[in-house]
Amino acid sequence: MDIVVLLKQVPDTETLIQIAADKTSIKTEDVKWVINPYDEFAVEEALRIKEAQGEGKVTILTVGPERAIEAIRTALAMGADEGVLIDDPAAEGGDALGTAKVLAAALREIPYDLIVAGQRAVDDDYYQVPAAVAAFLGIAQVSMVIKEEIQDEKILCERTIEGGTMVVEAQLPALFTTQKGINEPRYASLPGIMKAKKKPLAKKTLADLGINPSEVGEAGAKCRVMSLSFPPERSPGKIIEGETPEAKAAELVRLLREEAKVI
Ligand SMILES: Cc1cc2nc3c(=O)[nH]c(=O)nc-3n(C[C@H](O)[C@H](O)[C@H](O)COP(=O)(O)OP(=O)(O)OC[C@H]3O[C@@H](n4cnc5c(N)ncnc54)[C@H](O)[C@@H]3O)c2cc1C
Structure with a gap:
């Protein structure tokens, strides 16, 4: 079974994010870049499916700048077989639809039975790219999967829903x-890290995929980021002093009544 994993490189959630002067992007200097955590799950699941089937290939597909090679190499070191990076300045600054268009065009040249993606990228949080890719390719898309099983030409997926689980069957490719x-x-x-250095990693541009640059990236974006901001700073907490628990409780009640005025 040939499996393609859609993988995005994102800032490490531990990184201190700073908004750039244009107020619509973040400062990328000093950022530590990692594989999007949900895409790590995708790589792992693809590897498990390949191992269970005993044959097949796992390809990592990324749209991003040169630095994203590091994320692809990490996935190759985990056990994936090949990587493809679509790196083109004209693909940058686009919206989810543009990213999906580029990924779908690349997927027309890579054989696949199954595509695995993260439910969301933890930097931009759009939750849109995989659904749009599936729509461009005309294949089924199942979101938020916590368990799957390949059965002949189908995949059976367990999805989390509020207060329960839903089981969905989809025809492959999906x-x-x-x-x-x-x-x-x-x-x-x-x-794995040593082997990854020798695994095939292809770099492609929009021209290689036959994409008109005006349809993707900043030029083709139908949705524009107008501003980025941090939530307002929270006022500092107050430590309630008192000799005994009873005295502390009495002081808490006084503050709730007289200062916070909530009781
Ligand atoms: C400089 C800059 C400017 C931007 N300007 C705009 C703008 O004007 N308007 C706008 O709407 N957005 C803009 N963006 C946001 C950007 O293009 C988003 O990354 C894109 O819309 C995808 O959204 P997401 O990453 O939240 O994907 P989601 O839909 O949350 O991602 C879900 C999954 O899709 C897959 N995936 C997502 N992205 C990729 C990728 N690049 N390669 C491979 N797989 C991927 C992964 O499996 C991921 O887990 C800008 C980003 C940058 C860096």
Whole structure:
């Protein structure tokens, strides 16, 4: 079974994010870049499916700048077989639809039975790219999957829903997105890291995919980011002093009544 994982490189959630002067993007200097956590689940699940089937290929597909190679190499070190990076300045600054258009064009040249993606990218949080890719390719899309099973030409997926689980069957080829809990991603082993350096990694441009640059990236974006801002700072907390628990409770009640005026 040939599986393609859609993988995005994002800032590490531990990184201190700063808004750039244009107020619509973030400062990228000093940012530590990692694989989007939901895409790590996608890589792990693709590897498990390949291992269970005993044959096939896992290809990592990314739209991003040169630095994204590091994320692809990490996925190759986990065990994926090949990587493809679409790196073109004209693809930058676009919206989810533009990213999906580029990914779908690349997928027309890569054989696949299954596409696995993250439910969302933790930097821009659009939750849109996988659904749009599936729509462009005319294949089924199952979101928020916590368990899957391949059955002949079909995939059976368990999805989380509010207060329960839904089981969905889809005809292959299909695309599904991962939800937290689907698996525990493996670490890249040292031999894996060494092997990854020799695995095939192709770089392509929009011209290679026959995409008109005016239809994607900043030029083709139908949705524009107008501003980015942080939530307002929270006022500092107050530590209630008192000799005994009773005195502290009495002081808390006084503050709630006289200062916060909520009781
Ligand atoms: C400089 C800059 C300018 C931008 N300007 C705009 C703008 O004007 N308007 C706007 O709407 N957005 C803009 N964006 C946001 C940007 O294009 C988003 O990354 C894109 O819309 C996808 O949204 P998302 O990453 O939240 O994807 P989601 O839909 O949340 O991602 C879900 C999954 O899709 C897959 N995926 C997503 N992106 C990629 C990728 N690049 N490669 C491979 N797989 C991927 C992954 O599996 C991921 O887990 C800008 C971004 C940058 C860096």
